[in-house]
Amino acid sequence: MSQSAVGAARRHVLVVGGGVVGVSTAYQLLRAGLTRVTLVEGASQVASREHAASFANAAMLSPGIASPWAAPDLPPKLLRYLLAPASAHLPLRYRLSSLLARHPSIALSALPTPAEHSEQLDTAVEELAQLHECGAGEPEHPTARLVRWGLSLLRECTPARFELNQRRMRRLAEYSSGPMMAAMNAELGWPHYDYQALGTLELYHGEPAQAAAAAALYTPVLRERNVPHAVLTAEQCLRLEPGLALAVRRGLLSGGLHLPNDQTGNCLRFTEAVAAECERRGAQLRFGRAVRSLLRAQRPGQSEASVVGVRLADGEALLADAVVLAAGVRSVELARAVGLELPVYPVKGYSLTLPITDAEKAPRSTMLDAHYKVAITRLGDQVRVGGLGELADLDRTLYADGVATLRHVVTELFPGAVDLSGAQPWTGLRPMTPDGTPIVGATSVPGLYLNTGHGTLGWTMAAGSARVLADLLSGREPEIDVSDLSLSRYC
Numbered sequence: 001m002s003q004s005a006v007g008a009a010r011r012h013v014l015v016v017g018g019g020v021v022g023v024s025t026a027y028q029l030l031r032a033g034l035t036r037v038t039l040v041e042g043a044s045q046v047a048s049r050e051h052a053a054s055f056a057n058a059a060m061l062s063p064g065i066a067s068p069w070a071a072p073d074l075p076p077k078l079l080r081y082l083l084a085p086a087s088a089h090l091p092l093r094y095r096l097s098s099l100l101a102r103h104p105s106i107a108l109s110a111l112p113t114p115a116e117h118s119e120q121l122d123t124a125v126e127e128l129a130q131l132h133e134c135g136a137g138e139p140e141h142p143t144a145r146l147v148r149w150g151l152s153l154l155r156e157c158t159p160a161r162f163e164l165n166q167r168r169m170r171r172l173a174e175y176s177s178g179p180m181m182a183a184m185n186a187e188l189g190w191p192h193y194d195y196q197a198l199g200t201l202e203l204y205h206g207e208p209a210q211a212a213a214a215a216a217l218y219t220p221v222l223r224e225r226n227v228p229h230a231v232l233t234a235e236q237c238l239r240l241e242p243g244l245a246l247a248v249r250r251g252l253l254s255g256g257l258h259l260p261n262d263q264t265g266n267c268l269r270f271t272e273a274v275a276a277e278c279e280r281r282g283a284q285l286r287f288g289r290a291v292r293s294l295l296r297a298q299r300p301g302q303s304e305a306s307v308v309g310v311r312l313a314d315g316e317a318l319l320a321d322a323v324v325l326a327a328g329v330r331s332v333e334l335a336r337a338v339g340l341e342l343p344v345y346p347v348k349g350y351s352l353t354l355p356i357t358d359a360e361k362a363p364r365s366t367m368l369d370a371h372y373k374v375a376i377t378r379l380g381d382q383v384r385v386g387g388l389g390e391l392a393d394l395d396r397t398l399y400a401d402g403v404a405t406l407r408h409v410v411t412e413l414f415p416g417a418v419d420l421s422g423a424q425p426w427t428g429l430r431p432m433t434p435d436g437t438p439i440v441g442a443t444s445v446p447g448l449y450l451n452t453g454h455g456t457l458g459w460t461m462a463a464g465s466a467r468v469l470a471d472l473l474s475g476r477e478p479e480i481d482v483s484d485l486s487l488s489r490y491c
Contacts (some may be wrong), residue, residue, distance in 0.1 A: 012036040013473060014310060014320035016291050016334070017327030017452075018043060019052035020271045020423065021438075024462040025326050025451050027184070027274050028470035029280045037283040039275075040310065042290030044332075047271040050396075053328055053428040053458055054267045056351045058386035060366055061181065061460050062200050063173035064227055064259025067218060068165040068436030069455075070156035079229035089405040092371035094349075095392030099142045105247070135444040141334075143463055149345040152434035152490075165435040166221050168484055173457060174225065174438065175265065175480050176464025184463055188277055193269035193380045198365035200262035201232075204255050205371045208233070211255030214370055218257060224480070232256045243361045247413045264366045264377050266457045289313070293337050294323060294448070305449035307338065322473060326451040328431040328458075329394070338445050343490050344453045346394055346429035350402040351386035353379075354410070354418035361417035374409045381417050385410045385455075396427050425453070430455050440465045441472060441486035449473065450487060 013034055015026045021126050026039045047054035081092050114325040138390035156165060183441025185195075204211035215231045222229045232240075237256040238248045247253055290313040309319035325331040329346040336342075356362045364377045366377040390399075395437055410418060432455035433439060439453045451469050454461050466483065471478040 010036065011321040011473070012038070013324060014317075014318060014359070015039045015118065015326055016310065017041065017325070018046045018275075018285075018287065019326070019328060020047060020267055020274075020459050020462045021048075021328070021451055021454060021465065022324075022326035022382060023271050023274045023278065024184075024466035025324055025469055026278045026283050026285075027281075028463070028466040029473065030278060030283055031187075032474040032476065034470070034474060037278070038277065038320065039150045039283060039285045040289050040291055040312070040318065041285070041287050042309040042313070045272075046285075046287075047268045048276045049426065050267065051330075053349070053430045054271055055428060056384065056386070056424070056426040057267050057349070057428065057459060058351065058366075058456070059194075059264050059266060059367075059377040059379055059384045060200065060375055061177045061263040061265065062259070062366070062368075062457070063170060063177045063460055064174035064200055064222070064262045065202060065218070065368060066166075066169040066457055066460060068162060068169060069432070070153050070165065070434060070436065071162050072157055072159050074157050075154060086401070089372065089408050091387070091405075092389040093391065093401070095390055095395060095399070096287060098392035098397075099146060105272070125202035130250065145345065145393065146391055149343060149434060152343055156435045159403070161435070163221070165437060166218075167224075168435075168437050169457070169461075170225060170227075171480055172440075172464050172468075172485070173460050174227070176461045176467075178261075180467050181263070181462035184274070188273055192272035193266040193273065195265040196365060196378070197256060197261070197263045197264065198290040199240075199260035200366050200368060201237060202257040202259070202368045202370050203237065203244075203253055204257075205252065205369075206254050208254045215255070217258045222259075229261050230260075231256045232258055234354065241364055241367065241456075243363055243414050243417060244452065246415055252412060261457040262366070266379055270459070271368055282389070289316075289339070291327075291334065294334055296321070296338060296445075299446075302446065304334045304446065307445055308382050308447060322447050322449060324449045324451055324469060324473075328452060329429045331431070331450065331452040335443075335448075335450070338448065340443055340445060340448075340487065342439065342450070342452065343433055344431045344439070345391075347432045347455070348390040348396065348402075348427055349386060349390055349430050349456065350388050350390070350398070350406055351384060351426045351428075352403065352406045352410070354383045354420065355422045356381050356383055356417060357419045357464055358417055361414055363414060365416075367413070369409055369413065372405060372409050374406060376413065383410065383414075394429065396429060398425050398427050402427070430458070434457070435489075437485065438465050438485050439485070440468050441482060443487055 433453040
């Protein structure tokens with residue numbers, strides 16, 4: 001082992017975040033030869049119900065459908081969703097009451113009189129003006145955060161940006177879900193987490209021509225990257241998934257896109273297995289220890305302050321040679337405290353876990369309804385229905401309309417397959433970047449690294465982004481191009 005490799009192995013790396021991304025990061029650091037790894041998580045377990053987006057996600061390892069939300073057809077859809085009636089089943093919702101909740105003066109509970117309105121408006125303007133005076137680390141107003149992120153999202157909606165972002169996402173997703181996941185599964189002894197490799201079937205509504213046009217958004221890049229795929233008619237979809245029989249007979253589907261190499265499984269169980277392996281390899285996993293802030297100090301021989309550890313909520317200081325923020329949406333405020341603005345927004349997703357009542361009518365693998373952005377995945381004797389996007393800042397409330405849309409999709413496509421009365425609902429905040437790709441790598445602040453912003457593809461990209469970070473921290477050359485993965489692409 002070279003002297004530089006020995007030095008890297010002795011470094012103490014502290015990972016903040018106990019979801020699938022943080023746990024995978026700790027694992028890959030250990031696998032790369034770093035012997036001193038500490039993972040800190042505020043919850044009492046990995047992938048916790050309250051803190052992580054990994055607990056009950058859509059259960060997909062789906063590089064085949066890795067594609068940014070920021071597509072050329074998104075802007076008109078956003079306007080349509082905004083103007084839709086409250087009762088409509090929508091893939092994306094704005095939860096205005098949550099965005100304005102921090103300001104009682106502009107709450108939605110009652111309509112003000114004209115005089116009250118004038119006074120409230122003056123107050124709101126004054127409060128919004130003060131946002132520009134907030135010091136580093138101060139919470140950003142929810143509306144300001146959404147507007148800033150939303151404008152960045154719209155800038156990514158041109159055909160050229162969509163194509164560039166899609167290629168970047170697929171490069172990382174294929175690396176992660178292919179060789180990296182295969183290696184992890186082999187080393188972990190193929191832990192039982194309802195794993196299947198039966199592919200993804202993306203389903204389209206409308207006329208056959210509309211289905212072909214929708215599939216055409218993906219097929220050029222799929223062909224370029226030699227990803228196996230097939231554009232199917234509704235009848236061909238039925239051969240893959242017999243449970244769609246009634247939906248096809250009723251004319252609800254016009255076709256689909258089949259990606260046979262995609263995989264499915266229980267992300268929570270997978271994360272638990274990886275965490276156990278990290279402990280076996282010597283990592284320290286510290287649960288119930290929320291991080292309050294990052295610690296900075298000037299190291300000998302350096303001209304600027306480095307991140308040298310974290311301060312926990314109880315006041316304890318944990319020192320390290322490097323800190324990795326892999327805490328999803330919680331990474332944003334921690335990074336702001338040292339002067340970094342992360343273009344990451346918490347997009348809330350919903351899921352239902354349902355017991356199967358009729359196996360013949362249930363899905364065999366996983367389907368993605370392209371219209372509703374809802375996935376339906378087989379997990380042993382259960383079905384996981386997950387997806388949607390709700391812009392509600394950090395509000396994790398389970399709203400009835402989100403749950404109703406999931407129920408609508410699963411009963412429309414697979415009627416009689418599941419017991420709706422036994423549904424286990426859940427919501428999680430997915431850390432999304434405007435261009436869809438996570439932020440992975442070193443930052444302009446010495447000692448601080450990022451692995452966050454995976455959006456709806458956290459599990460799909462976790463192993464790959466963790467390996468990239470481990471390579472960078474251990475002084476190795478990453479196996480894929482990482483020049484466009486760091487925060488610098490937004491500077």
